[in-house]
Amino acid sequence: MGAPSEIRYCNLPQMPERSFDMPVGPLRMEAILMMAKKWVNGTKLKFSFFEGDSFFTPATDSNGNQTKLFWEGSAEEKEAVRNAFRTWKDLGIGLEFEETGDHLEALIRIGFAKGEGSWSYVGRDAWEIPKGERTMNFGWDIVDDQDTVLHEIGHAMGFPHEHQNPKAGIVWDEDAVYSALAGPPNYWSRDKTFHNIIRKISPDEVQGSSWDPNSIMHYPFGANMILSPEKYKTGLSPEAGLSNRDITWVKQFYPKMDKRTFTRLKAFHSEIISIDAGNQANMEFIPEESRYYTIRTFGDMDTVMVLSEVRNDENVYLSGDDDSGEDRNSVIREKLFKGKKYLINIRLFYKASAGDTCIMVY
Template sequence: MREQSQIHYCNLPEMPRRAFAMAMNPSRMEAIIMLEKKWVNGTKLKYFLFNDDSFFTTAIDSGGNQVKIPWKGSSGEKEVVRNAFKKWKNQGIGLEFEETTDRLEAHVRIGFAKGEGSWSYVGRDSWDIPKEQRTMNFGWDILDDQDTVLHEIGHAMGFPHEHQNPNAGIVWNEEAVYTALAAPPNSWSREKTFHNIIRKIEPDAVQGSSWDPNSIMHYPFGPGLITAPSEYANGLFPEDGLSARDIAWVQQFYPKMDKRTFLELKPFHSEIISLDVGGQINLEFKPEETRTYTISTFGTMDTVMILSEEINGENVYLSGDDDSGEDRNSYIKLKLIKGKKYIVNIRLYYKESTGDTCVMLW
């Protein structure tokens, strides 16, 4: 059994909580919160691995000297990261992962700054992070620690910490937790410990109604930190690798894509959106003339809509809109080129009524 002093923890960046501009029913709010950080299925998440001395953190060492902590990783560390992305992809999911050497086109920018902890932004939070900044970091040796890498990639796909699941029923020995995390190797403040461990995340943000103590998104905990459930009083150590529930949930949120099921989007023709919450409709469009087109959803629903151009078999993002929590519909207006192929992905957060909802291009 590992000693608590040997356990490193992931430190999630704090992000502002979403503020809803209007009062809404709890079911609608629940659906939006659960899905807001997830990517549209079929997205190709491009990741960049810092690999030279151009990017670093400036810090002060114990002797009062200014030092540079490089963000670049070793060849071995980078290979561990590549293999972890392959592990997630091998679960038969619709998300794609591709390494890029162009930092400016990367959704996920990964550093290896030692001593700065391991962390990642959650899902689409990384979209708005400036391109010169990291969206993920590995702060200790990961050569024999693929679980940490799988964990951080899970965050990048939009999954929160499982030990903060309010359905877990965990009762903490809070002062023992604060004391343990204040000590090396984490050396956390009480505020950081509360944010990453003791705080319960919103019930609407978790997957399902049960708790998975073996999830890759769950921290291990040494003896004396958990008061209840009593069977974990002597420690909770998740099994290695992805749990069966991890695999089930990633397959549910990101099912394997079948392009044979894509629908043709025709000008001035309304395509009915008949989806369950979390479902997605995928459409193709080849313009017969070059001009500015408008694509919009209709009906009382919350959606995120993405427009991409297919280039050499790859969907290249052009524009997107997210109307969730607002009194409007998703809307994109853009010049499209004759003969090119465009993909429209629409993911449903919430549908207010049983009436028809649709998407139209004109």
């Protein structure tokens, strides 16, 4: 990400804070917020690059002339991104990554608009972005900057900035931070600096019980920006690459999937969901007749449920429902066809008691 004296920082897009329409207890809220932006494990995150001169951001140069910041990147930059996706995947995680030439079918849509900063939407926030827009951008040459690429892909998988972890105990020299970020190479406003550095994220969104200053999701900082802890007054430079805790946490949220453990569902037969909060149940269903089916969870719990069709060994998303923080259960109604294979993935955010929770297709 550069030496501390010339650091260019990731600039996260601001999204509305999660709100609830009904009272939600602190333990339930903690579980929901930690999992809210994570994908259902086994999701294939298709990524694409914008090509050609049709995709750009209008801009004004230093002379007041109108110009364009094109989203297309070089062949070397695209290969650097592919390499970073492989680095994450080679850890043996359950998420899949696949490049597609059609940005309309991609969940991660990547641009290389120079001067716009590097950023990514966090996890499932990408669902909310129109298909013609980027969900990730690299605003400087990243050919020899693999850490920036790994960092932005980490955001795309649902991981927040580690230096905003309230458990870090960082006390900023706020004037020094605002001053440093207002100048080159970032030229950030106070609001942007606050959002990306000074602001503490909710404790409920934090991965784990401790701070990892070597996380790929942590910025480096120059001297005099941090007042405490004392050892970082002279600067903080995370080690290159993924830290041990990065690897532990991505494997915890997205463990490698074993299809032999999938449960086979039968119509009108309830199947108990016996998993702990944060974990996932995976089911298969092969209809014996073509018709509309209802897939519903039962019990006092918060879940996100995703329905996919298996086509040529690829899981094609059909529908999903997220009941977290609501007084209801996840439900999907979809027309399914005789003899085809469907997958139902349920990520459990929170369960109110040790009582039975289950799923039924009918």
